[in-house]
Amino acid sequence: MKISGIKTFEINPGEIVGPGRTWLVVRVDTDEGISGWGEATNSGAGSNTLIKTAIELITPDLLGEDPADIERLWHLMFRRFSYLGSRGLPTAMTAGIDIALWDIKGKATGSPVYDLLGGRFRDEVRLYANSWFEGCESPEDYARAARERVLAEGHTALKLDPFREMTATHHMFSDGQISAAGEQEGYDIVAAIREVVGPGHEILIDAHGHFNVPTSIRLANNLFEQSNIAWFEEPVPPESFDALKQVRENTNAPLCVGERLFTRYDFVPLFRDRLVDYVMPDTVWSGGISEIKRIAAMAEAHYIPISPHAVPSGPLSLIASAHAMTSVPNFYRQEHGMRAIPIQNSLLSEPMDIANGVIALNGKPGLGYEMNEEELHARAT
Numbered sequence: 001m002k003i004s005g006i007k008t009f010e011i012n013p014g015e016i017v018g019p020g021r022t023w024l025v026v027r028v029d030t031d032e033g034i035s036g037w038g039e040a041t042n043s044g045a046g047s048n049t050l051i052k053t054a055i056e057l058i059t060p061d062l063l064g065e066d067p068a069d070i071e072r073l074w075h076l077m078f079r080r081f082s083y084l085g086s087r088g089l090p091t092a093m094t095a096g097i098d099i100a101l102w103d104i105k106g107k108a109t110g111s112p113v114y115d116l117l118g119g120r121f122r123d124e125v126r127l128y129a130n131s132w133f134e135g136c137e138s139p140e141d142y143a144r145a146a147r148e149r150v151l152a153e154g155h156t157a158l159k160l161d162p163f164r165e166m167t168a169t170h171h172m173f174s175d176g177q178i179s180a181a182g183e184q185e186g187y188d189i190v191a192a193i194r195e196v197v198g199p200g201h202e203i204l205i206d207a208h209g210h211f212n213v214p215t216s217i218r219l220a221n222n223l224f225e226q227s228n229i230a231w232f233e234e235p236v237p238p239e240s241f242d243a244l245k246q247v248r249e250n251t252n253a254p255l256c257v258g259e260r261l262f263t264r265y266d267f268v269p270l271f272r273d274r275l276v277d278y279v280m281p282d283t284v285w286s287g288g289i290s291e292i293k294r295i296a297a298m299a300e301a302h303y304i305p306i307s308p309h310a311v312p313s314g315p316l317s318l319i320a321s322a323h324a325m326t327s328v329p330n331f332y333r334q335e336h337g338m339r340a341i342p343i344q345n346s347l348l349s350e351p352m353d354i355a356n357g358v359i360a361l362n363g364k365p366g367l368g369y370e371m372n373e374e375e376l377h378a379r380a381t
């Protein structure tokens with residue numbers, strides 16, 4: 001079998017992503033009529049246009065190759081833009097094709113992808129809820145939404161960034177500070193949620209790397225003491241492991257990072273220096289099914305749970321991740337954005353089976369789902 005073509009679909013998923021942001025779907029075709037689907041979606045306006053261009057540039061290198069040689073082709077793709085920097089854009093590009101190659105291999109052999117990865121360690125993949133708080137402004141709003149949207153769907157874990165001042169005024173790290181009023185509002189929101197969800201529910205806090213070291217330490221400690229949060233995610237921006245270490249040494253709150261780390265190489269310091277309690281690579285951003293499986297094995301060797309990031313991406317990001325997590329022992333939970341489910345399902349040949357806080361795969365060969373090309377064309381950018 002040979003790769004005969006690669007096609008990209010950059011689509012507008014509507015208001016569930018920010019202005020100018022898109023999703024990027026990939027189809028890899030073969031000379032034997034089997035096609036595989038992948039996803040290369042990254043975040044940020046314009047990112048997917050760059051990744052789409054990179055896929056178009058690397059396509060001639062892949063035509064005529066045997067799609068079964070996933071490992072060799074992964075390395076070929078990963079090194080293609082090495083002198084630009086091998087992380088981020090190249091890993092999302094690599095992932096889009098890597099996921100499609102696993103889909104092809106599964107379809108060619110009649111096996112679900114998780115079977116090719118070693119088979120089932122579990123039948124269902126536990127989720128945690130994100131994107132459940134649209135329109136919430138006050139602690140009471142968040143508490144109501146947690147009850148009506150999260151608990152009602154059977155979830156036992158949720159995530160949010162309660163520091164609305166930061167998300168409203170800073171897209172990314174600025175001076176790392178927050179006002180006293182903004183800080184207190186965050187505490188009040190989390191406390192109100194805790195009261196509604198009860199002591200057993202896991203509340204995950206995403207700090208989005210907005211804070212400097214002293215602010216981050218104070219927030220993590222107060223949230224842990226006041227509301228028993230289950231993790232404090234990206235306490236500081238992703239560039240400094242030394243800063244993360246300083247937070248680590250000064251808080252008992254469980255820490256988690258990884259959505260802005262790419263490939264197994266970026267995760268080495270986390271394990272070596274014992275910087276986190278959880279890792280959360282994005283299956284697409286970090287390099288695909290092949291790479292998240294390797295990161296999971298590295299984490300397992302340190303008895304660290306893996307909990308893949310998956311927001312705000314299309315359905316194959318979640319499905320590919322679910323295949324990988326079906327097969328790994330040290331799995332904690334898979335992120336999913338509740339608001340995205342209707343549009344994600346509209347892009348698939350059949351809806352995903354998501355209920356009571358878990359996703360169950362359909363057991364069909366490959367990823368198990370075809371993309372709805374009519375819908376892809378209708379939403380083309």
Ligand code: MG
Pocket residue numbers: 206208233234259
């Ligand atoms: Mg995050």
